[in-house]
Amino acid sequence: MKILALNWQDRTNPQAGGAEVHLEQLLRRLVKMGHEVTLFCSSYTGARPVEEIAGVKIIRKGNRYNFNLIAPFTLRKLVREGNFDVLVEDINKIPFYTPWFLKIPTLVVIPHLFSTSVFKEINFALGLYIYLCELPMVSVYRGRKFNVISESTRDDIAHRGVPREDISVIHCGIDGGLYYYDEHVAKDDDPTVLYLGRIKKYKSVDHLVVAFKRVLDDIPEARLKIVGTGDYVDPLKSLARQLKIEDRVEFPGYVDQPTKVDMLRRSHVAVYPSLKEGWGLTNIEANACGTAVIAADSPGLRDSVVDGTTGFLYEYGNIEALAGKLKTILTDHDTRAKLERGGLEWVKRFNWDDAAAEFVTVLASITSKK
Numbered sequence: 001m002k003i004l005a006l007n008w009q010d011r012t013n014p015q016a017g018g019a020e021v022h023l024e025q026l027l028r029r030l031v032k033m034g035h036e037v038t039l040f041c042s043s044y045t046g047a048r049p050v051e052e053i054a055g056v057k058i059i060r061k062g063n064r065y066n067f068n069l070i071a072p073f074t075l076r077k078l079v080r081e082g083n084f085d086v087l088v089e090d091i092n093k094i095p096f097y098t099p100w101f102l103k104i105p106t107l108v109v110i111p112h113l114f115s116t117s118v119f120k121e122i123n124f125a126l127g128l129y130i131y132l133c134e135l136p137m138v139s140v141y142r143g144r145k146f147n148v149i150s151e152s153t154r155d156d157i158a159h160r161g162v163p164r165e166d167i168s169v170i171h172c173g174i175d176g177g178l179y180y181y182d183e184h185v186a187k188d189d190d191p192t193v194l195y196l197g198r199i200k201k202y203k204s205v206d207h208l209v210v211a212f213k214r215v216l217d218d219i220p221e222a223r224l225k226i227v228g229t230g231d232y233v234d235p236l237k238s239l240a241r242q243l244k245i246e247d248r249v250e251f252p253g254y255v256d257q258p259t260k261v262d263m264l265r266r267s268h269v270a271v272y273p274s275l276k277e278g279w280g281l282t283n284i285e286a287n288a289c290g291t292a293v294i295a296a297d298s299p300g301l302r303d304s305v306v307d308g309t310t311g312f313l314y315e316y317g318n319i320e321a322l323a324g325k326l327k328t329i330l331t332d333h334d335t336r337a338k339l340e341r342g343g344l345e346w347v348k349r350f351n352w353d354d355a356a357a358e359f360v361t362v363l364a365s366i367t368s369k370k
């Protein structure tokens with residue numbers, strides 16, 4: 001097949017996150033299968049207008065603020081001149097609404113939709129703009145097939161009116177060559193809690209900081225590492241100072257992949273307190289490295305954690321419950337060991353090669369109807 005993919009950003013973008021990792025893991029494997037793949041996305045400072053990475057041709061224009069406005073003009077030209085068999089449209093911000101200006105078999109990929117959760121992240125005016133832009137999605141894309149990464153997102157878009165028979169679920173994979181348990185790597189000497197990911201307001205890392213304050217009342221030697229970058233770092237540092245726990249909370253910032261894996265292996269528990277996610281890839285990565293997880297019982301996250309087997313779920317926003325789960329894992333060695341074993345078994349079912357094979361099957365079913 002000749003495949004055109006559309007996403008706001010590519011994986012090299014400094015603002016890239018899990019949605020970009022997900023799409024490009026699949027696209028790179030499609031190339032290895034013999035398919036021709038072009039990715040069209042926004043640009044960023046220092047990026048090349050055209051580049052090939054792992055066999056995927058990447059075309060960049062505009063920026064992350066105006067890309068949806070300029071994309072239709074380039075897309076029409078690409079489709080007209082490229083003779084593509086199928087369009088893969090990744091919706092992880094504002095939809096592009098390609099059915100308005102393109103006639104091409106389309107698979108709509110949705111990690112997750114913001115809905116009202118957008119108001120927790122940005123100001124009301126911009127949040128309202130994004131919220132309203134999502135509303136026409138079902139009617140505009142009627143008749144197209146959808147692909148999602150969790151049962152939560154499937155239920156979300158089905159509730160909005162997308163027929164369930166038009167929705168396929170393909171879970172994210174994991175790079176087993178990078179994320180794996182190493183018995184020679186010991187846990188940190190201090191009981192260590194890890195948050196690893198983008199530091200955004202809707203991720204609710206402030207809940208973890210407040211809960212950790214209560215953990216320190218019983219486990220004063222505990223340590224919290226908040227790893228990553230984002231526009232909510234300074235408010236979290238300020239919160240730690242207000243709670244007088246800044247000496248027990250670290251903010252390493254961005255870390256490279258080897259350091260990330262080492263931190264996952266050495267931590268006693270990884271925590272994901274977000275309001276809403278598409279999946280929860282960090283939970284799977286932590287489990288693969290032999291570390292138990294705690295996550296909010298939120299859409300997406302609840303799909304990536306088997307409560308009581310690979311880690312614990314808690315009611316989103318319930319600080320007492322989160323603190324209690326943390327204390328259990330940090331003090332009860334047998335429970336933590338049980339969760340670590342369960343996590344290592346759980347991750348065996350997730351790999352990118354299988355995900356890509358399922359993805360190709362879905363694409364082939366769409367192109368066969370041309």
